[in-house]
Amino acid sequence: xxxxxxxxxxxxxxxxxxxxxxxxxxxxxxxxxxxxxxxxxxxxxxxxxxxxxxxxxxxxxxxxxxxxxxxxxxxxxxxxxxxxxxxxxxxxxxxxxxxxxxxxxxxxxxxxxxxxxxxxxxxxxxxxxxxxxxxxxxxxxxxxxxxxxxxxxxxxxxxxxxxxxxxxxxxxxxxxxxxxxxxxxxxxxxxxxxxxxxxxxxxxxxxxxxxxxxxxxxxxxxxxxxxxxxxxxxxxxxxxxxxxxxxxxxxxxxxxxxxxxxxxxxxxxxxxxxxxxxxxxxxxxxxxxxxxxxxxxxxxxxxxxxxxxxxxxxxxxxxxxxxxxxxxxxxxxxxxxxxxxxxxxxxxxxxxxxxxxxxxxxxxxxxxxxxxxxxxxxxxxxxxxxxxxxxxxxxxxxxxxxxxxxxxxxxxxxxxxxxxxxxxxxxxxxxxxxxxxxxxxxxxxxxxxxxxxxxxxxxxxxxxxxxxxxxxxxxxxxxxxxxxxxxxxxxxxxxxxxxxxxxxxxxxxxxxxxxxxxxxxxxxxx
Numbered sequence: 436x437x438x439x440x441x442x443x444x445x446x447x448x449x450x451x452x453x454x455x456x457x458x459x460x461x462x463x464x465x466x467x468x469x470x471x472x473x474x475x476x477x478x479x480x481x482x483x484x485x486x487x488x489x490x491x492x493x494x495x496x497x498x499x500x501x502x503x504x505x506x507x508x509x510x511x512x513x514x515x516x517x518x519x520x521x522x523x524x525x526x527x528x529x530x531x532x533x534x535x536x537x538x539x540x541x542x543x544x545x546x547x548x549x550x551x552x553x554x555x556x557x558x559x560x561x562x563x564x565x566x567x568x569x570x571x572x573x574x575x576x577x578x579x580x581x582x583x584x585x586x587x588x589x590x591x592x593x594x595x596x597x598x599x600x601x602x603x604x605x606x607x608x609x610x611x612x613x614x615x616x617x618x619x620x621x622x623x624x625x626x627x628x629x630x631x632x633x634x635x636x637x638x639x640x641x642x643x644x645x646x647x648x649x650x651x652x653x654x655x656x657x658x659x660x661x662x663x664x665x666x667x668x669x670x671x672x673x674x675x676x677x678x679x680x681x682x683x684x685x686x687x688x689x690x691x692x693x694x695x696x697x698x699x700x701x702x703x704x705x706x707x708x709x710x711x712x713x714x715x716x717x718x719x720x721x722x723x724x725x726x727x728x729x730x731x732x733x734x735x736x737x738x739x740x741x742x743x744x745x746x747x748x749x750x751x752x753x754x755x756x757x758x759x760x761x762x763x764x765x766x767x768x769x770x771x772x773x774x775x776x777x778x779x780x781x782x783x784x785x786x787x788x789x790x791x792x793x794x795x796x797x798x799x800x801x802x803x804x805x806x807x808x809x810x811x812x813x814x815x816x817x818x819x820x821x822x823x824x825x826x827x828x829x830x831x832x833x834x835x836x837x838x839x840x841x842x843x844x845x846x847x848x849x850x851x852x853x854x855x856x857x858x859x860x861x862x863x864x865x866x867x868x869x870x871x872x873x874x875x876x877x878x879x880x881x882x883x884x885x886x887x888x889x890x891x892x893x894x895x896x897x898x899x900x901x902x903x904x905x906x907x908x909x910x911x912x913x914x915x916x917x918x919x920x921x922x923x924x925x926x927x928x929x930x931x932x933x934x935x936x937x938x939x940x941x942x943x944x945x946x947x948x949x950x951x952x953x954x955x956x957x958x959x960x961x
Contacts, residue, residue, distance in 0.1 A: 441693065441694070441695045441734070442695050442734055442735075442758065442784070443457070444842075445838075445841060445842055446841065446842030446843050447755065447842035447843070448758075448782040448841030448842025448843070449758035449782065449784060449841070449842070450782075450784060450838055450841055451600060451601075451695070451784060453525065453597050453600050454597055457834075457835075457838050458489070458525070458600075458834070459778065459783070459784065459785070459786075459830070459834055459837065459838070460489065460490040460525065460527070460600075460784065460785035460786070460787070461487070461488055461489050461490065461786060461827040461830060461831055462488050462489070462490035462491055462492055462527070462785055462786065462787040463482075463483060463486060463488055463491060463492070463766075463787055463788050463789075463790075463791035463794060464491070464492035464493075464529075464762065464763055464787045464788070464789045464790070464791060465479055465491065465492065465493050465494070465790075465791050465792065466790055466791075466792060466793070466801055467494055467531075467535075468494075468801065469493065469494075469791075469792065469801075470493045470494055470495060470499075470511060470515055471496075471499060471511065473511070473514045473515075473518070475801075476514075476515070476518060478792055479491070479791055479792050480518060480521075480522045480524075482791055482792050482794065482795075483522065483524060483791060484522060485795075485820070485824060486791070486794060486820065486823060486824045486827060487824050487825075487827040487828040487831065488524060488791075488827060489523075489524065489525060489827075489831055490524055490525040490526070490527060490600075490785070490787075491519065491524050491525075491526060491527070491791065492526075492527040492528075492529055492603070492762060492785075492787050493515060493526060493527075493528060493529065494528075494529040494531050494541075494606075495511075495512055495515075495528050495529065495530060495531065495585070496531040496541040497530075497531065497532045497533075497541055497542050497543055497546075497578070497581060498541055498542060498543045498544070499511055500512065500581070500584075500585060501543055501581050501584075502543060502544075503543075503545060504543075504545050507581075507584055507588075509585075509588050509592075512528075512585075512588065513592065516592060516593055516598050516599065519598050520596060520598050524598075525598060525599075525600050526598050526599045526600065527599075527600065527601045527602070527603065527762075527785070527787075528589075528599055528601075528602050528603070529602075529603040529606060529762075530582060530585065530602055530603060530604050530605065530606075531605075531606055532578050532581070532582060532604070532605055532684075533567050533574055533578055533605065533680075534566070534567070534605045534606065534607075534608045534609075535605070535606040535607070536606060536607045536701065536714070537566065537607060537608065537609045537610065537611040537701070537714035537717075538565050538566055538611070539555075539565060539566050539567040540565070542567065546567075546574070546577070550563075552572070552573045552574075552577075553567055553572055553573060553574050553577075554567075554568045554570075554571060554572055554618060554620075555567060555568055555618070556568045556610060556613070556616040556617075556618060556621070557613075557616065557617045557618040557621075558612065558613040558617055559613065559617050561617070564610075564611075564612070564613070566610060566611070566616075568616055568618050568620070568621060569616070569621075569676055569677070569680050570616060570618060570620035570621040570623075570624055570676075571618070571619070571620030571621075572620075575680055575683060575684075578684060579683060579684055579687050582604075582684050582687070582688055583687050583688050583690075583691055585688075586602070586688040586689075586691045586692050586694070587691045587692070589602075589692060589694070590691055590692035594692065599694065600694070600695070601694060601695040601696065601697065601734075602688075602694050602695075602696050602697075603696075603697055603698060603699060603737070603762060604681050604684055604685060604688075604696055604697065604698050604733070605681060605698055606698075606699060607699055607700060607701035607714055607717060607739065608677045608681070608698065608714060608716060608717050609673065609677070609701065609713065609714020609715050609716040609717035610673055610710075610711060610714060610715045610716055611711060611714055611715075612711055613711050613715070614669040614670065614709075614710045614711050614715055615669040615670070615672055615673050615715065615716075616673070624672075624676070625660055625661075625668075625672055626659060626660075627659070627660075628658040628659060629658055629659070629660055629663045629664070630675070632728065633675055633725065633728055633729065634649065634652075634658075634663070636724075636727070636728030637649060637724060637725075637728065640724055640727070640728075642724040644721050644724060645724065648663070648664055648665070648667070649663075660672045669710065669715070670710045670715050670716065670722065671722070671725055673715050673716030674716050674717070674718065674722045674725040674726060674729070675725055675728075675729050676716070676729075677716045677717070677726075677729075678718075678725065678726045678728075678729025678730040679729050679730070681698055681730050681733065682729060682730035682731065682732050682733065685730070685732040685733060686732050689732065695734040695735075696732070696733060696734055697733055697734055697735045697736060697737050697760060697762075698718070698730075698733060698736060698737070699736070699737040699738070699739050699762045699763065700717045700718045700719060700736060700737070700738055700739060701713055701714050701717055701739060702719060702720075702738055702739065702740065702741075702742060702748060703719055704741075704742045718736045720748075720751045720752075723736060723751075723752070723754075723757070727756060727757075735757050735758050735759075735760055735784075736752065736757055737752070737760040737761065737762040737785075738751070738752045738759075738761070739762060739763035739764070739789075740761060740763075740764045740765075740773075741763070741764065741765055741813065743769065743853075745764070745769070745773040745776060745777075745850075746776055746780070746850075749761070749773075749776065749777060749780075749781045749783075750781065753781040753782070753783075758782070758783075758784050759777065759781045759782065759783040759784065760783065760784040760785045761777055761783055761785060761786045761787055762785065762787055763787065763788075763789040764786070764787065764788050764789065765788060765789075765813050766788040766789060766790050766793060766794045766813060766815045766819065767813050767814055767815055767816075767819065768816070768818070768819055768881075768882045768883060769883055770788045770794075770815075770819060770823065771819060771822040771823050771826060771882055771883070771885065772850035772851060772882070772883040772884065772885035773786075773850060773885075774786050774823070774826055774830075774885070775826070775848045775849065775850055775885035775886055775887050775899075775900055776848045776849065776850050776885065777848070778830060778837065778848055778887060779846055779847055779848020779849070779886075779887035779888070779899075780847055780848035780849070781848075782841045782842060788823070790815075793815055794815050794819060794820050794823065795815055795816065795817050795819060795820025795821075796815055797814055797815065797816060818880070818882060819882070822882050822901070822950075822951065825950065825951040826951050829899065829925070829926070829951055829953065830899075832925070832926040832927060832928055832930060833899075833926040833930055833953075834930065835930045836889065836891075836897070836926070836930060837887075837889070840889055844862075844863075845862075845863070845889060845890045845891075846862075846887060846888070846889045846890070847860055847862050847887070847888055848885070848886070848887045848888075849869060849885065849886060849887075850883055850884070850885035850886075851871045851875055851883040851884040851885065851902070851903075852875075852883075853875050853876065853883075856870065856871050856874065857869060857870045857871065860888070861910075862888055862890055862896070863890045863893070864893070864909050864910050864911060865890075865896070865907050865908070865909065865910070865916075866907065866908045866909070866910055867888065867905055867906070867907050868905070868906040868907075869886070869903050869904070869905055870903060870904045870905075870906070871884045871902060871903050872884065872902050872903065872904075872949070873902065881902070882901075882902070883902075884900065884901060884902025884903045884947075885900050885901070885902070885903075886898065886899055886900025886901070886903055886905075886947065887899040887900060888905070894919070894957055894958050894959065895955065895956070895957050895958075896955075896956050896958070897953060897954070897955055897956075898945050898947065898952075898953070898954040898955075898956065899951075899952075899953050900947055900951065900952070901947050901948060901949060901950055901951050901952060902947060902949060903947050904944065904945060904946050904947070905945035905947075906945070907945070907958070909960055911960060914960040914961065915960065915961055916958050916959075916960055917958065917959060917960075917961065918943055918956060918957065918958060919957040919958060919959050920937065920955075920956070920957045921937070921938040921939070921942075921943050921944075921945070921954060921955070921956050921957075922934045922935075922936070922937055922938065922954065922955045922956075923935050923936050923938055923952070923953070923954055924936075924953060924955060925953055926953070932955065934955075938954075
């Protein structure tokens, strides 16, 4: 049997290995309810094939596999795995357990209706919520048992074929409409001292976010959450407890089958958003180090990036201790451009727009309701589907070339933004000016331009993408740069370069087409 290596680090980059082969996931995530219907999933598989995806992210809910306590039904999951194999897709399963988007809507009915064993969080006024509490509850031990059974089933049915290659644990955890859980057991825990392991971890990592807070501990004996963290205590308290909870789930599950496991995060879109408006307790950028200390068994934390500042948020999560994995992102015209940034600049493990069935559609695939809300900017169209499909096919074919560059300085990715019409880049000895063809706004039809540039050796560059020109100079003083050759072509399924034509004379410029293109340029200096 071939080995399952999971995530491998090479240079400063990371990638999956499946069946002994390195893999980047060019994927899409289904709508939340898709996996509950085998008939509905037929539409999804068709769309995934059209998009040239090699993977799909699909929810598996607690209520669907354990409708009665200790009675497990994996019929839907069995069909899902079989269909993924039939369509040659890898699966990332999303465990919707105790929490999904801050709420507890996917737990079985026997948990929802038993508020004695499974109490709810409360706000500062004592009002109970739709969110399960971790404190004074049987929920952790109950979920460990159920989640472990899920992972054992995956191992038994799939270990040899390795269709399922990762599992997301919970979904966008955190408290909504309150800064923390104010129930009596939670309040009692909040009055206790901050765990020593958290303080030691933050000191060791020398996290900029916490060093100032920790300095005053030399002058006080107060080790309570409020005494240590002041105004930030509520959020840090919830982060630590969510992280410890999920770490317990992962620890027990990996004893059965050591699949890569991760959790995702609902990001706040501005510094003015207060905890509770976004789920308080999730691993937002300021809280990543708390989560890293609390959940060391997680392989990574995945940002769900719907904000227009994709580059900034991707950079915050692409860390030496946290490979980038985009589990959810926009499916509108920015989704294509952001793909090139995720792969070329941040060496992503996975890129996955949300709502696979709705990519290329201007309506909800489930409800068939047209998107008529003018404030909703995350609306797809046929052009998005076309560009994403072409880009996925191109990048999949040249995956070995891309992976050679992961974690090195031999590759960069970029995209157009809504304001500037040019960008300056540096790659090796080359200074590169990128000029975009079209201004981007909400009224025109153009897809924001994007690209990846790869330095294959000192004198050869690959230009990938669409909608831009590139002008190059050498950084070597007194030298000029000229073409030895410029070829237009493509990589086939075996990653072999196939030249389509030589470009010279009036065409000897790095001038990408409006559609996805690859150019191979060789240069010399004089």
